[in-house]
Amino acid sequence: MPFMPVKFNLQKRVKLAQGLWMLYWFSVIVGILIFSLGIFFKIELRKRSEMMDNNESHLVPNLLILVGLLACGVNGFGGKVCHDSLDPIKFSKWKPMLKTYLLVCCGFNGLLLVTALLCFLMQFAMYLTLAEGLKNSIKFYKDTDTPGRCFMKRTLDTTQIEFRCCGNNNxxxxxxxxxxxxxxxxxxxxxxxxxxxxxxxxxxxxxxxxxxxxxxxxxxxxxxxxxxxxxxxxxxxxxxxxxxxxxRGCREALFSYFSSVMTCIGALIIITISVDMAGLKYLSTALETMEEPENPECESEGWLLEKGVKDTFNDLLTKLKSLGKTNQVEEGEEGGAESIVFKGFS
Structure with missing residues (x-):
């Protein structure tokens, strides 16, 4: 028995397709925002790289730029599929790709979740980086003639003026x-x-x-x-x-600024993890199960899983076990063939 089945008529299918189309293109806009925020965050870190103790903090903006580009591509494709879903000729072109696309969406949602968690978890590392970096910046403030530290004074003065702070702690x-x-x-x-x-x-x-x-x-x-x-x-x-x-110390001021940016980006990414994938699954199954494909007014049924959760999980385990057995047989066959060759030589 299918998991969470829903009955659809023409009106419901049209509304679902239009709603998903809007959601997907909204997600494309969110992807552009994430990409832009990633670039902005990277520029802000570059501007104050002299006051940062290491370069590990650039992991988050680099990941944001990648996620933003992927979000635009993945959601743009989903929007195109939803736009063409009510035209049988156009939909037949996308139908073979839907299963792969849904798997890609699952992986992409996992990547989004990891990126959102990093935005929250890396804030503590950012705090330690700022503490050590600002301590060294104050120490090297006077070294305007030393190569590599010529602009330390200007960077620290600009930061104290911009963020209305003084020193590391105070x-x-x-x-x-x-x-x-x-x-x-x-x-x-x-x-x-x-x-x-x-x-x-x-x-x-x-x-x-x-x-x-x-x-x-x-x-x-x-x-x-x-x-x-x-x-x-x-x-x-x-x-x-x-x-x-x-x-106010500059560590507190900079950490407050960077943590608020990272928190906003993390919340924005969580919003991107939406129900688009579930809606597309309903739409595709509803179009595949139409009683009379020639008659667009006919009813159909959509679902999230073709079988129940337990049966789907058991099928997945069976496939994994069979895949493992296949690999063992292939290794055994290779070993047998090698032994025959060696026997022949002996």
């Missing part, structure tokens, strides 16, 4: 590194010498942050130097006063 991260190059330090100045010599590693450390940490919306001119020294500024208490620099 602005205090800048206190732990020397972010001013030695070429811009006056080593003949006693104050500079004392500050360098007072540090075990010989670094010029200070309680200051780069200009890109300043909040332009603050009414007070930006205080970016001597942040923890109340006497260096008039009417200032860094413990009580709201600082006019960004308090």
């Amino acid at each position: 602005f205090r991260d800048w206190f732990e590194v020397q972010w001013i190059s030695n070429r811009y330090l006056d080593m003949s100045n006693d104050a500079v010498k004392d500050r360098v010599l007072s540090n075990v590693e010989g670094k010029y450390l200070m309680d200051s942050v780069p200009f890109s940490c300043c909040n332009p919306g603050s009414p007070r001119p930006c205080i970016q130097h001597h942040l923890t020294n109340n006497s260096a500024h008039y009417d200032y208490d860094f413990r009580m006063e709201e600082l006019n620099i960004w308090n």
Whole structure:
């Protein structure tokens, strides 16, 4: 007995074909969106690749680009089949391909599910990548003359301005590194010498942050130097006063941005995993079981599986077992033939 059978007349078949045609072409549009978002995500990661600890994060955008292209092709083909389904001559051309197409759809839906899961699971890896990458970026901020790090300062300044953030965890991260190059330090100045010599590693450390940490919306001119020294500024208490620099760390800001992009893409992919395949199966079986193919007004029956779930599963197991036995017989025959050859030589 067929699984989930449904009776169809001409009106129902037409409505099903039209509805599926719209769903398939909607999925094509979603595929274009996924492809576009994959390219956008890849460009965003490329722009900030200097602040990323590794290149594993590019797995997701590369997969999104592939999935978007496949979605356009697979769903475009399904839309064409649904468009031609009510014309017996045109449908006969697509009929032999439907079984293969439905299998391809199953595999493609599996790929979509894996991609959606990666969009959610890779967010933790993205967080760790940003944490280590930003830590190194702050360390190499001053190395504008070092090959490979020439644009690190510009990239980090642009990021802090764009995302309204400062440092890795917060602005205090800048206190732990020397972010001013030695070429811009006056080593003949006693104050500079004392500050360098007072540090075990010989670094010029200070309680200051780069200009890109300043909040332009603050009414007070930006205080970016001597942040923890109340006497260096008039009417200032860094413990009580709201600082006019960004308090949010760039790791949190970037992670929030990238995770929201990945979450939206994952949700969009889940929407793409729709019931198109089940509808096409109903439509194809309804057209194959028409009582009078010459009479379009006749009734027919559609189903998802030709047999019940249990019988279909048993048939699948039987086919797999027979396939295994066939392989064993072929190996045995090859072994027998080899033994005959060796006996002949002996």
